[in-house]
Amino acid sequence: SAVISQKPSRDICQRGTSLTIQCQVDSQVTMMFWYRQQPGQSLTLIATANQGSEATYESGFVIDKFPISRPNLTFSTLTVSNMSPEDSSIYLCSVETSGRLYEQYFGPGTRLTVT
Amino acid sequence: GENVEQHPSTLSVQEGDSAVIKCTYSDSASNYFPWYKQELGKGPQLIIDIRSNVGEKKDQRIAVTLNKTAKHFSLHITETQPEDSAVYFCAARGLTGGGNKLTFGTGTQLKVEL
Numbered sequence: 723s724a725v726i727s728q729k730p731s732r733d734i735c736q737r738g739t740s741l742t743i744q745c746q747v748d749s750q751v752t753m754m755f756w757y758r759q760q761p762g763q764s765l766t767l768i769a770t771a772n773q774g775s776e777a778t779y780e781s782g783f784v785i786d787k788f789p790i791s792r793p794n795l796t797f798s799t800l801t802v803s804n805m806s807p808e809d810s811s812i813y814l815c816s817v818e819t820s821g822r823l824y825e826q827y828f829g830p831g832t833r834l835t836v837t
Numbered sequence: 838g839e840n841v842e843q844h845p846s847t848l849s850v851q852e853g854d855s856a857v858i859k860c861t862y863s864d865s866a867s868n869y870f871p872w873y874k875q876e877l878g879k880g881p882q883l884i885i886d887i888r889s890n891v892g893e894k895k896d897q898r899i900a901v902t903l904n905k906t907a908k909h910f911s912l913h914i915t916e917t918q919p920e921d922s923a924v925y926f927c928a929a930r931g932l933t934g935g936g937n938k939l940t941f942g943t944g945t946q947l948k949v950e951l
Contacts, residue, residue: 726880755938764926765881765941814880824869824930826939828880 724749724819726829734835735805742801743832745815750795753818755826756788758811765814771798805836839864839931843942850917851950858945860927861909869930870903870910871939876923885912917949 725748735741745754756768768788769777777790791799802809815829840863850856862870868889873881887894887901887910894901898917903910910929914921927942 723883764943767938770938824871825883825886826871827883828873830880 723821723825724751724817724827726815726817726827728813728815728829728832730832731830732833732835734837737806737836739805740801740803741805741834742799743813743815745798745800745829747796747817749819751817751819752795754792754798755816755818756790756798756800757814757816757828759814759831760811768800768813802834805834807836810834810836839867839929839940841927841929841940841942843927843945845945846943847946847948849948849950852917852919854917856914856917856921856947856949858912858925858927858947859909860911860929860942861907862929862931862940863908864929864931865905865908866932867929868932870901871928872899872901872912873926873928873941874923875926875944881926914947917947919949919951922947922949 727746729744754771757765758768759765767780768783769779769790771777771790771792773792773795787803789801812831812833814831816826818826843860871886872884874884875881885896885899885901887903898915900913925945928939930939
């Protein structure tokens, strides 16, 4: 498994501003993912972040709105830009470890409220 | 791409009873099926998974079954306890249509009553 931490754990932001969420893993991982979970809903993949390459975004998500950095094998950031109330969600970092194939672990999430 | 349906959306059982949650998937090439438990205010926790070359897997009170022909898989929890109360998500890892990623079901809110 992997121990994943996220910062901040929660935040309240004003519309039009941006927030950067940090994800730190206790071991080197190749695959890191960012998900969004709207209140009471399932998990939706925003993008896959691999070290040394551009993030791959899912349909409906664009780099200008959700820029991602992956400077090394243990760290990634997701920025939510020009926020609106519709961006209020839980943002989850996830990693696929090099142990058992395909196993994916999640961080505790960042609870974002946009007013 | 992959589509995963999950039923029921809510499930209430008495402590000690069994609980069963069912999921169906659309991509016949999917090869990995994890289950996650999400408690209030926390991230999803991987509790069990099954791969396409296996029909059943058990870990203490939790078991998962997979029927590849019918494209459905189920989570079975026996001797339920109050601490089993949470939202459970199934997922499938598809391989076609931009796959190699997990697609999640819509979740089941399990409540274990005393």
